[in-house]
Amino acid sequence: MNIVFDLDGTLIDSAPDIQAVSEIILGQLGKEPLTIAETRSFVGEGAKVLVSRMMAARGIEETPESHARIYGDFVAQYEYAVEKAVFYPGVVDALAVLKAAGHRLGLCTNKPELPARAVIRHMGLEPTFDAVVAAGMIDSRKPEPDMLLKTVEDMGGGATLYVGDSEIDAETARRAEIPFALYTEGYRKSPIAAMPHDWSFDHFDRLQEIVIEAVARQTAAE
Ligand SMILES: O=C(O)COP(=O)(O)O
Numbered sequence: 384m385n386i387v388f389d390l391d392g393t394l395i396d397s398a399p400d401i402q403a404v405s406e407i408i409l410g411q412l413g414k415e416p417l418t419i420a421e422t423r424s425f426v427g428e429g430a431k432v433l434v435s436r437m438m439a440a441r442g443i444e445e446t447p448e449s450h451a452r453i454y455g456d457f458v459a460q461y462e463y464a465v466e467k468a469v470f471y472p473g474v475v476d477a478l479a480v481l482k483a484a485g486h487r488l489g490l491c492t493n494k495p496e497l498p499a500r501a502v503i504r505h506m507g508l509e510p511t512f513d514a515v516v517a518a519g520m521i522d523s524r525k526p527e528p529d530m531l532l533k534t535v536e537d538m539g540g541g542a543t544l545y546v547g548d549s550e551i552d553a554e555t556a557r558r559a560e561i562p563f564a565l566y567t568e569g570y571r572k573s574p575i576a577a578m579p580h581d582w583s584f585d586h587f588d589r590l591q592e593i594v595i596e597a598v599a600r601q602t603a604a605e
């Protein structure tokens with residue numbers, strides 16, 4: 384089966400790196416950095432939205448020009464912000480076990496391509512994924528279904544499970560009509576019950592079991 388993962392808030396907690404970028408950018412503007420809680424709540428819809436939310440939170444007026452300038456400064460730093468990211472517990476083992484079991488693994492993230500590829504490399508994940516689709520690679524972003532569908536297409540098509548942490552991921556899966564496993568310990572803001580999902584889990588030790596169920600469900604449907 385294809386198993387496609389979201390990145391931020393699902394495989395890695397990257398909020399400390401993003402917070403550090405905010406410290407540089409907001410510091411240049413004489414503003415306080417984002418808190419970690421603010422950072423987590425601003426991630427999910429890509430870097431442009433994150434920069435808008437960051438500006439609003441620090442009372443910086445958003446015009447197309449001010450946004451373009453601050454976004455440009457932000458992404459120039461973002462590519463190097465990889466040092467503080469950590470895997471959620473059990474991720475490394477779960478990916479290794481699923482890969483060894485013959486599943487194809489993919490990554491579908493609203494993080495821009497350069498920082499996404501930089502952190503994948505930094506975390507040693509380059510050999511793990513059969514396909515990576517990050518923001519900017521196609522003219523669409525989650526929760527539109529296109530990025531997820533493109534990831535599946537790049538993996539050769541076929542039965543797929545999508546694994547993510549946010550409202551955006553749940554909605555993306557729903558629109559793509561792909562079964563969804565919700566990781567509950569990432570950056571979601573809503574109660575679990577309010578988010579459409581087929582499975583939820585709070586530790587990656589559980590994922591293998593979910594994949595077995597997903598395969599069984601798929602086989603039963605055929
Ligand atoms: O960078 C973002 O806004 C979201 O990234 P994600 O899609 O990997 O959660």
Ligand SMILES: [Mg+2]
Nearest residue numbers: 389391392548
């Ligand atoms: Mg996420």
